Amino acid sequence: MSAAPPIMAVQNVVKRFGGFTALNDVTTSFAAGRLTSVIGPNGAGKSTFFNVLSGSFPPTEGRVFFNGTDITGTPQHKLAHMGIAKSFQITSLFPKLTVQENVRIAAQAMRSRFGLWQPRSALNLSDAVEALLLRVGLQDRRHESVDTLAHGQQRSLEIAVALACEPKLLLLDEPTAGMSPEEAREMMDLILKLNAERTVILVEHRMKLVMGISDRIVVLHHGTLLAEGTADDIRRHDEVKRVYLGQSV
Numbered sequence: 427m428s429a430a431p432p433i434m435a436v437q438n439v440v441k442r443f444g445g446f447t448a449l450n451d452v453t454t455s456f457a458a459g460r461l462t463s464v465i466g467p468n469g470a471g472k473s474t475f476f477n478v479l480s481g482s483f484p485p486t487e488g489r490v491f492f493n494g495t496d497i498t499g500t501p502q503h504k505l506a507h508m509g510i511a512k513s514f515q516i517t518s519l520f521p522k523l524t525v526q527e528n529v530r531i532a533a534q535a536m537r538s539r540f541g542l543w544q545p546r547s548a549l550n551l552s553d554a555v556e557a558l559l560l561r562v563g564l565q566d567r568r569h570e571s572v573d574t575l576a577h578g579q580q581r582s583l584e585i586a587v588a589l590a591c592e593p594k595l596l597l598l599d600e601p602t603a604g605m606s607p608e609e610a611r612e613m614m615d616l617i618l619k620l621n622a623e624r625t626v627i628l629v630e631h632r633m634k635l636v637m638g639i640s641d642r643i644v645v646l647h648h649g650t651l652l653a654e655g656t657a658d659d660i661r662r663h664d665e666v667k668r669v670y671l672g673q674s675v
């Protein structure tokens with residue numbers, strides 16, 4: 427597993443909000459093709475870390491690298507062009523449009539903005555939209571308006587929108603937030619399938635969900651990197667056990 431080169435790396439990342447340090451000297455890297463989950467208790471700095479990785483805001487100190495290129499402070503639209511896509515807790519869909527229209531708009535925007543016509547993008551637009559709907563299991567819902575979908579289906583649609591730029595790296599911030607246990611399991615199945623084709627970094631509050639699917643887990647606590655390793659490493663880690671005292675990891 428350690429043989430795969432990192433697709434993303436952070437070096438000595440610090441993020442301060444005024445006098446408060448939300449991330450404190452975090453250094454780690456993410457292997458290409460793997461599924462890495464970032465976990466931690468409330469306020470650990472997970473969302474802040476996600477925002478630094480996805481370019482929502484730059485770190486106060488430290489560097490972020492993508493495929494060896496320093497991308498610290500690079501605007502998000504450029505990151506999308508480089509192959510980094512993200513899906514947020516906050517919805518970015520057009521609720522009155524259909525499932526298919528939402529995906530079509532995303533696919534069209536990516537193509538016209540970035541001229542995505544490499545061989546693997548050579549599908550015509552309708553075929554590309556159909557492939558994205560199939561990928562997330564929403565093909566039977568294509569003509570339904572977004573506001574009639576179940577919450578879990580809306581999250582899947584957001585992922586289809588994120589996939590429209592054919593990312594090499596997919597960043598997901600709490601993709602199961604607000605989901606029923608059944609919806610959450612389906613979402614984890616979908617994430618595993620997506621990981622077969624690209625690197626995934628997942629921020630997730632519900633630790634139990636990620637233990638079974640992650641190649642590697644990064645644990646944040648009070649803005650510092652507490653532990654990293656396989657699910658078994660994390661389960662056995664004394665500090666992690668202490669932090670999650672009373673919770674089942």
Ligand SMILES: Nc1ncnc2c1ncn2[C@@H]1O[C@H](COP(=O)(O)OP(=O)(O)OP(=O)(O)O)[C@@H](O)[C@H]1O
Nearest residue numbers: 443446448466467468469470471472473474475631
């Ligand atoms: N914009 C901000 N301004 C000031 N403080 C912030 C800001 N964003 C986050 N923080 C603080 O940074 C700390 C880490 O927050 P963050 O949202 O990254 O944690 P988290 O691990 O995602 O937590 P949760 O699981 O509760 O979402 C918290 O104490 C939070 O109050």
